[in-house]
Amino acid sequence: MSRQLHLNLFLMSRGHHEGAWRHPGSNHKALTDLDLYVEAAHIAEAAKFDAVFLADTLAAGNSSGLASSGSLEPIVLLALLAAHTEKIGLIGTASTTYSLPYTLARQFATLDHLSKGRAGWNIVTSWAPEAGANYGLQQNLDHSDRYKLAEEFVEAVNALWKSFPSEAVVDDRDAGKYLDLSRIRPANYQGQHCRTKGPLNVPGSPQGRPVYIQAGQSDSGRAFAARWAEAIFTAHMTIDSAKSFYSDVKNRAVAYGRRPEDIVVLPGISAAIGSTQREAEQVWEELDALTSTEVGLTRLKARFGGHDFSQVPLDRPLTKEDFPDPNAVEASKSRVIGYVEMSLREKLTLRQLLRKLAGARGHVAVAGTPEEIADIIEEWFLSGAADGFNVMPPIINSQLSLFADEVVPILRKRGLFRTDYEGDTLRSHFGLGAVRADPTFAQSA
Numbered sequence: 001m002s003r004q005l006h007l008n009l010f011l012m013s014r015g016h017h018e019g020a021w022r023h024p025g026s027n028h029k030a031l032t033d034l035d036l037y038v039e040a041a042h043i044a045e046a047a048k049f050d051a052v053f054l055a056d057t058l059a060a061g062n063s064s065g066l067a068s069s070g071s072l073e074p075i076v077l078l079a080l081l082a083a084h085t086e087k088i089g090l091i092g093t094a095s096t097t098y099s100l101p102y103t104l105a106r107q108f109a110t111l112d113h114l115s116k117g118r119a120g121w122n123i124v125t126s127w128a129p130e131a132g133a134n135y136g137l138q139q140n141l142d143h144s145d146r147y148k149l150a151e152e153f154v155e156a157v158n159a160l161w162k163s164f165p166s167e168a169v170v171d172d173r174d175a176g177k178y179l180d181l182s183r184i185r186p187a188n189y190q191g192q193h194c195r196t197k198g199p200l201n202v203p204g205s206p207q208g209r210p211v212y213i214q215a216g217q218s219d220s221g222r223a224f225a226a227r228w229a230e231a232i233f234t235a236h237m238t239i240d241s242a243k244s245f246y247s248d249v250k251n252r253a254v255a256y257g258r259r260p261e262d263i264v265v266l267p268g269i270s271a272a273i274g275s276t277q278r279e280a281e282q283v284w285e286e287l288d289a290l291t292s293t294e295v296g297l298t299r300l301k302a303r304f305g306g307h308d309f310s311q312v313p314l315d316r317p318l319t320k321e322d323f324p325d326p327n328a329v330e331a332s333k334s335r336v337i338g339y340v341e342m343s344l345r346e347k348l349t350l351r352q353l354l355r356k357l358a359g360a361r362g363h364v365a366v367a368g369t370p371e372e373i374a375d376i377i378e379e380w381f382l383s384g385a386a387d388g389f390n391v392m393p394p395i396i397n398s399q400l401s402l403f404a405d406e407v408v409p410i411l412r413k414r415g416l417f418r419t420d421y422e423g424d425t426l427r428s429h430f431g432l433g434a435v436r437a438d439p440t441f442a443q444s445a
Helices: 034-046 074-084 103-113 129-133 144-163 219-228 239-255 275-290 291-303 333-345 349-360 368-382 399-415
Strands: 006-010 051-054 091-096 119-124 171-172 178-179 211-212 231-234 264-273 364-368 388-390
Touching: 006 034, 006 231, 006 264, 034 051, 034 074, 034 399, 051 074, 051 119, 074 091, 074 103, 091 103, 091 211, 103 119, 103 144, 144 219, 211 219, 219 239, 239 264, 239 368, 264 275, 264 368, 264 399, 275 349, 275 364, 291 333, 291 349, 333 349, 364 368, 364 399, 368 388, 368 399
Parallel strands: 006 051, 006 388, 051 091, 091 119, 119 211, 211 231, 231 264, 264 364, 264 388
Antiparallel strands: 171 178
16 A cells, blocks of 8 residues: 555544534533543544544633533543553644643653653644633734744744653663763743743653644645644545645645655545435434524634624525625634635525534535445545545544444555554654654745
């Protein structure tokens, strides 16, 4: 097999659809119950998925009480999942806007040690007034400044991870020498936004450092990903959009002296699976019937930076005038541009838009038999739209189990997906090389 398909489980409570928490087929355990996450991770690991991924939010939100809310802190949860799994990668989200480099460097280095080299950091540049207020910030950074901060933040974390290499730990009982201090040096990172002295007090981890994952799709996000990312979580509703993104970000990486295969691009896919097309479509219909228009409007308002859609009729086709200027939106700008374009292209009503976003939130959403889902995955993989997928089951565990038990064997039969893990680390699962001696790539012209 010359090229390996990658599958990552995007693990979100009882499923990725807003109505999943109420669906009888979803896991009935509390969202704070470790077993809810362990069960899903075991299903994914048995199917030989590359990794489990946890997103994060830093504000309560959802004040209506009509949808599930409240999420566990991802790094702590992943540390517990490390003890309940053996091979599967463990990817957690942490914000460069609301974190400190030294704290985050310690946390992810610790996770990489505890998991024996399975940790990955999903680097996000958060923007939310509520989150800023939670962290005592009186003013939030704009889009471009957040990426300037992110560049410095990752440079600082990189310097900290290099400051205490694993080779410095001698642990020679007979000689009475634990550390070779000549190998340990301060980071002494000085930037406009980030400063840290170091060295880190956690030695170099099994992978050299955790794998870098990134999810931004704006021009700034793509430039950042081209320099740093080793895997990209991306959202596309059409294969043409995915191909354009795939080609663009790989070409940008080459401009930084990297190889295209140094980055694994993983669009999200939310698949409703049934024994027939009609049975699969019924899954979406059941879930849509369990959603709240009020919740959908609240989330759409938040996505569009506070714009109120409540006065827009629910059942007439949307027009350009119904939306604010998407270029003025600070959070996930590329995502909201896609929402507007999709709404106008497909002549969606507001009700139809809310239902589309209740499931996949801008990722590709499909319904079909296992064979049909495998066909879609194969087409995207072979046509240069993806290196694999961020699997977003609409219902956990039932739809996740169907994907693992019915779709994955078809992909294996076609020679696209592994039958077993070939290594022990997330880096090996993604087919990535060893960490470079100096992971800060040269700036492109």
